[in-house]
Amino acid sequence: MQTAKLQAGHVHMVFTRDGKSTPVLDDISLEVADGEFVCLLGPSGCGKSTLLSTMAGFLSPTSGEIKIDSEVVHGPDPRRIFVFQERGVFPWLTVEGNIAFGLFHLPAAERRQRVAHYVKMVGLEGFEKAYPPALSGGMKQRLEVARALAVNPDMLFLDEPFGALDSITRLVMRGELLRIWEAERKTIIFVTHDIDEAVQLADRVVVMSARPATIQQIVNIDIPHPRDISSPRYLELRDGIFQQIGLAHKI
Amino acid sequence: MNSLVEPKKWEKFFWPMLTTAVFLALWHYSVVWTATKIFPSPLDVKKGIAELIHKNVLWGDIIDSLRRVAIGFGAAAVIGIPLGLILGWYPAANKVVNPVLQILRPISPIAWIPVAIILLGVGDHAATSLIFVGALFPIIVASVDGVSNVPSVFRLAGRNFGLGPARLLTRVVFPAALPKIIVGLRIALGIAWLVVVAAEMIAVDSGLGYLVIDSRNSGKRYDLVVAAMLIIGLIGLILDSCFRWLEKIKSVRWGFRDES
Secondary structure, rough: OOOEEEEEEEEEEEEEOOEEEEEEEEEEEEEEEEOOOEEOOOOOOOHHHHHHHHOOOOOOEEEEEEEOEEEEOOOOOOOOOEEOOOOOOOOOOHHHHHHOOOOOOHHHHHHHHHHHHHHHHHHHHOOOOOOOHOHHHHHHHHHHHHHHHHOOEEEEEEEOOOOOOOOHHHHHHHHHHHHHHHOOEEEEEEEOOOOHHHHHHEOOOOOOOOOOOOOOEEOOOOOOOOOOOOOOOHHHHHHHHHHHHHHHHHH | OOOOOOOOHHHHHHHHHHHHHHHHHHHHHHHHHOOOOOOHHHHHHHHHHHHHHOOOOOOHHHHHHHHHHHHHHHHHHHHHHHHHHHHHHOHHHHHHHOOOOOOOOOOOHHHHHHHHHHHHHHHHHHHHHHHHHHHHHHHHHHHHHHHHHHHHHHHHHHOOOOOOHHHHHHHHHHHHHHHHHHHHHHHHHHHHHHHHHHHHHHHOOOOOOHHHHHHHHHOOOOOHHHHHHHHHHHHHHHHHHHHHHHOHEEEEEEEEOOOO
């Protein structure tokens, strides 16, 4: 096997507030291969978003280290873009302005071309001059993904990106994300608390326990895309994770 | 009236016109019924305005007042916005400066008049510096508030795309804080327009404030006093409308509604 794209080695995280320290991450070790789609799955507040922020370089681990391409992560980097829930789009810029945001170092012609390409990829044609308040939740989320893809990163970190969307839009967005992932083959790390979402999307699902988060189990989802979500194998994998999470809730 | 129903076009004009008419009628009949010899009726004031326009003094006074406001308010914006951005950006600096700001802020600009006259003498500089003082604090406070309330996701996203501190400030923090800054500018302009009238009554011999005090002093011309007051009100309304119009620009409008 080739060297991993991302290596987390014995990552611990302790938050200290008012003299009280709360352990959030407990000895997390994980390897993610290049081009892999990994879901971090766990109950709300378990620390999976903290782990994602640490991987993105927004936070430094208390001990242990995160390496990407064999280099220790010391801060955020345009080669790896973090996608927040739709709140991350800039409301003072148009759709075009948002997508062009990270392209300030490019000549104008190339910038225009890339913007047009990603507007089309996420299906926002006709809305180029629109401002985010005029867009629906799903459109804002697609816009944020387009803004991330436009800088051609090799990794995407997605923090419950579809959490605020209604269930129909969420299904559509999952399909679109898979289509984009298959076209661009970015390494994707995707945080969710939705078991179905994780099993539908990921190559591997990392099941995490309640705080302090530890890795309980890593489940290989060995079903090829497009996945039949009523097949016995899908249900078997999903129910297995359900049990795992159920155990995690037991005190 | 149901507030959900979009007002019809004629209603938009009809109701304000009706209020104005009722106000003028009340004013007129109060003057008639009390048989006052001092306070002018609306007709006297109308004649007063005509006289001011005819004597060619009105435009000069309006322009002088607007010029002083433009200089004082402009200087306050040019200094206040960057200062507020820096203080909001560095909370440590804000902690140092804030106590002084909070002591100076509640002092009425009118109270600065003697100080301004001692330092700058009677004249334009005293008047514009009073406007400057009055407009500066709301602008600083609004800018600090705007910057410190920028959602952290915007800053994180900006850093993630590789922006250095200078670009982060101009391309993320400033536009994110702009709606609040515009609110501060609007409040400051209102204050500037209040202060210019007071300053002109004392420190200079031109402008609408001077017109008010001069009309009283030279022959108790209360028709001209009230005429000048109405013009002050009208121009204040126009200045405020300019800012309301600014708030409708699309790149800042998101900050004035619930949605974002």
